[in-house]
Amino acid sequence: MNEIILIxxxxxxxxxVKFLTKNWERRYNVKLHIIPFGFNGGFxxxxxxxxxxxxxxxxxxxxxxxxxxxxxxxxxSVVINAYCLRKDRINKVISVCGRLKDVNVxxxxxxxxxxxTVFKESIALCEKNLLSLTQDDKKKILYFKxxxxxxxxxxxxxxxxxxxxxxxxxxxxxxxxxxxxxMSEKIIxxxxx
Numbered sequence: 066m067n068e069i070i071l072i073x074x075x076x077x078x079x080x081x082v083k084f085l086t087k088n089w090e091r092r093y094n095v096k097l098h099i100i101p102f103g104f105n106g107g108f109x110x111x112x113x114x115x116x117x118x119x120x121x122x123x124x125x126x127x128x129x130x131x132x133x134x135x136x137x138x139x140x141x142s143v144v145i146n147a148y149c150l151r152k153d154r155i156n157k158v159i160s161v162c163g164r165l166k167d168v169n170v171x172x173x174x175x176x177x178x179x180x181x182t183v184f185k186e187s188i189a190l191c192e193k194n195l196l197s198l199t200q201d202d203k204k205k206i207l208y209f210k211x212x213x214x215x216x217x218x219x220x221x222x223x224x225x226x227x228x229x230x231x232x233x234x235x236x237x238x239x240x241x242x243x244x245x246x247x248m249s250e251k252i253i254x255x256x257x258x
Contacts, residue, residue: 067156067256068096068130070122074138074241075184077101082137085245093253098125102143104183111186115146122147126154133256137161137241138217139184142191145206149194152202157256160208161244162237164217165224166192195224203227207255209248211240228255 069089073082079099089097100121103114126132133156136144141163148158168188198206206227210219216237223229230251234240244252 066094066096066130068098068125068128068132069135069256070098070100070125070132070144071135072100072102072118072137072140072143074140075104075181077104082245085242086249089249089253093249095253095256096130102140102183104139104181111183111190114183115143115187118143119147119150122151122155126151131156131256133157133159135159135161135252136163137245138163138237139187141165141208141222142184142187145191146187146194148202148206149197152205156205157258158206159252159255160206160222160224162209162211162214162217162222162232162240164188164221165195165208167218167221168192198224198226200226207252209240209244211235214240 073079079101082099086097089095134144134147141160142165144158145165148155168185203226206224208222208224208227208229209232210222210229211232211234213235214237232240232243234243
């Protein structure tokens, strides 16, 4: 059985992501783990949160099943970073409308009262890690990019040389919802290749 770890975005909205993916386990015969990264609370440092996340990834890998990672929005940089450290143990990686580069985050698009330090650190590490990926590494990555996104600039979602799917939608929340529902079969097909 395939196991999938899904990281939501900045809001860590597990309930909404569970709602969007509620039929995945039954329909696709996968085990889905939705794990909030804690962008807005808990530990103070990115490194601490990332270690906790990697430990959870390692625990699931130890079950012996194929493990794939999905990150939506801010969660995408986290799964790319994890993949770069566990390439030989991760089956596939999917980025859904994720900001993967250009650490100069414009506050007004996110949470004005949050300094976004953890998010910025994840983006900076991801941008560096993307440069280290080989063409073979990129074959294990699928990213979704919309026609337009009102929160994450589309240019920051692109991974040259990786697989991608175009979303014919225009708003960040709708883009993610569209990918995780109507495009779920494409996600699972990619994971099963």
